[in-house]
Amino acid sequence: MEFHVITDGKQTVNELTVKLKMLHHDVDYIHIREKQKKASDIMLLVSNLLQQGVPKEKLVINDRFDVALLHNIPNVHLPGHGLPVEAVRAFDTHVRIGRSVHSLEEALRCEEAGADYLLFGHIFETNSKAALLPRGVEQLAEICERITIPVIAIGGITPSTIKMLKNVSVHGVAVMSYVMASSDPIAALTNLKEGGYHAKTI
Amino acid sequence: MEFHVITDGKQTVNELTVKLKMLHHDVDYIHIREKQKKASDIMLLVSNLLQQGVPKEKLVINDRFDVALLHNIPNVHLPGHGLPVEAVRAFDTHVRIGRSVHSLEEALRCEEAGADYLLFGHIFETNSKAALLPRGVEQLAEICERITIPVIAIGGITPSTIKMLKNVSVHGVAVMSYVMASSDPIAALTNLKEGGYHAKTI
Numbered sequence: 041m042e043f044h045v046i047t048d049g050k051q052t053v054n055e056l057t058v059k060l061k062m063l064h065h066d067v068d069y070i071h072i073r074e075k076q077k078k079a080s081d082i083m084l085l086v087s088n089l090l091q092q093g094v095p096k097e098k099l100v101i102n103d104r105f106d107v108a109l110l111h112n113i114p115n116v117h118l119p120g121h122g123l124p125v126e127a128v129r130a131f132d133t134h135v136r137i138g139r140s141v142h143s144l145e146e147a148l149r150c151e152e153a154g155a156d157y158l159l160f161g162h163i164f165e166t167n168s169k170a171a172l173l174p175r176g177v178e179q180l181a182e183i184c185e186r187i188t189i190p191v192i193a194i195g196g197i198t199p200s201t202i203k204m205l206k207n208v209s210v211h212g213v214a215v216m217s218y219v220m221a222s223s224d225p226i227a228a229l230t231n232l233k234e235g236g237y238h239a240k241t242i
Numbered sequence: 243m244e245f246h247v248i249t250d251g252k253q254t255v256n257e258l259t260v261k262l263k264m265l266h267h268d269v270d271y272i273h274i275r276e277k278q279k280k281a282s283d284i285m286l287l288v289s290n291l292l293q294q295g296v297p298k299e300k301l302v303i304n305d306r307f308d309v310a311l312l313h314n315i316p317n318v319h320l321p322g323h324g325l326p327v328e329a330v331r332a333f334d335t336h337v338r339i340g341r342s343v344h345s346l347e348e349a350l351r352c353e354e355a356g357a358d359y360l361l362f363g364h365i366f367e368t369n370s371k372a373a374l375l376p377r378g379v380e381q382l383a384e385i386c387e388r389i390t391i392p393v394i395a396i397g398g399i400t401p402s403t404i405k406m407l408k409n410v411s412v413h414g415v416a417v418m419s420y421v422m423a424s425s426d427p428i429a430a431l432t433n434l435k436e437g438g439y440h441a442k443t444i
Contacts, residue, residue: 078323079305103281106308110329121280127312 042212043229044100044159044192046071048220053081057088059225064094066229068212071117073102086111100138108135117159120146129154138192142175147183147191155189159214162195163205167217181208199235244414245431246302246361246394248273250422255279255287261427263294268431270414272296273319275304288313302340310337319361322348331356340394344377349385349393357391361416364397366406369419383410401437 045067047056060070070089074082082104090096090111100115101108105123108116109132117138118125125139139155141147147158163180175195184191190211197213205213215232222228247269249258262272272291276284284306292298292313302317303310307325310318311334319340320327327341341357343349349360362385365377377397386393392413399415407415417434424430 078321079325080323083325083329104308106306106311106325109308109311110325110333119280121282123281123285123308123312127285131312 041210042069042190042192043067043233044069044071044194044212044214045219045229046073046102046194046214046216048216049074049076051220053077053085053088056085057092059220060089060094061092063219063225063229064089064098066226068098069100069115070094070098071100071102071214072107073117073216075103079104079107082107083110086113100136105135118155125150125153125155140194141183144179144183144186147187151187151189157190157192157211158183158187159192159194161193161214163193164196164198164201166196177204177208180205180210184209184211197232199231202232202235243412244271244392244394245269245435246271246273246396246414246416247421247427247431248275248304248396248416248418250418251276251278253422255283255290258287259290259294261422262291262296265421265427265431266291266296266300268428270300271302271317272300273302273304273416274309275319277305281306281309284309285312288315302338307337320357327352327355327357342396343385346381346385346388349389353389353391359392359394359413360385360389361394361396363395363416365395366398366400366403368398379406379410382407382412386411386413399434401433404434404437 064070072082072085086107096113099113100117101113102117103119103122105116105128115136119140125137128137136156138157138159139150140159141150150158160180160183163175180193192212192214193205193210194214197215198218202213219225219228266272288309298315301315302319303315304319305321305324307318307330317338321342327339330339338358340359340361341352342361343352352360362382365382382395394414394416395407395412396416399417400420404415421427421430
């Protein structure tokens with residue numbers, strides 16, 4: 041099971057550099073999702089991480105495809121209101137494109153448009169989407185069945201909820217606050233993996 | 243004298259499409275500066291403008307170099323906290339790079355870094371920068387003297403203030419609210435040009 045960590049937009053460039061340097065060995069992908077930060081700060085953060093030895097293959101730039109291009113980062117993640125998948129794919133046949141989706145219809149459309157993987161959620165209740173009903177494991181299972189590219193589950197993933205994914209052929213999970221807001225991110229990741237890592241082999 | 247119009251971030255994609263289609267014949271450059279809009283909306287706005295016959299050579303994309311690349315727009319304008327000039331220039335030797343600057347030191351640094359022109363301001367008092375002291379015509383004149391690439395004056399440019407630039411070898415002016423907030427943008431542009439167009443031939 042693939043583990044993605046997504047930055048929570050609540051930390052400074054220096055705090056993120058320290059934390060991500062510490063945990064990059066324990067995850068497959070780190071998404072730089074800093075919607076409030078200016079482009080210069082996102083560029084600086086990526087520079088710092090590369091200097092600290094984080095492999096560029098593990099970095100995923102959310103929304104700012106230009107930052108990915110300038111730093112030669114091979115992965116971009118497009119939010120629902122971001123750049124169109126088709127346009128990014130037409131410009132660059134090699135970049136790995138992820139896309140956030142919230143329904144089966146959207147998932148099918150983005151797969152067709154050329155996305156390499158999808159982030160679907162939110163699966164469980166989460167403070168960051170408190171006003172919205174979670175989409176639940178059932179809808180996730182249906183999407184995983186109908187979509188051929190990898191589907192990553194996001195939203196409210198914790199050591200207790202991750203167990204509920206054991207009968208779903210999901211490719212991985214993405215976590216934000218459970219890891220990023222933790223005072224011990226490595227322990228948080230270990231707890232998650234003990235809950236979910238052996239749940240299902242894809 | 244070159245005339246730049248900069249969108250004010252206060253209008254919808256449709257409003258901007260209508261207004262910019264109307265005025266593009268009367269300006270040299272239109273800067274798409276929509277900091278609050280999502281990438282999908284900026285992409286849509288640029289698509290609309292191109293469909294309506296606005297030449298891509300007149301469009302300048304503020305901050306989002308990725309939008310410029312995906313639409314093959316040859317001009318990007320980098321705000322002070324945007325992508326570094328050096329990084330954009332290293333990636334793309336052809337794109338025309340503008341940069342906002344607020345001091346002579348910054349202007350010299352950005353010229354050295356590979357910018358093609360500079361936007362310096364704000365020159366006069368303006369509501370959009372009410373808390374800051376205007377930099378004035380004198381500092382503008384010094385910058386125009388020391389910098390070899392074109393310098394465009396921005397901030398509080400109106401038919402009365404533009405007259406004060408007549409002894410300054412400034413390459414052009416950029417206006418936002420005086421044109422974009424006007425109920426008759428074409429008349430606003432005509433008024434500006436009557437004030438400033440013949441002030442000095444560069």
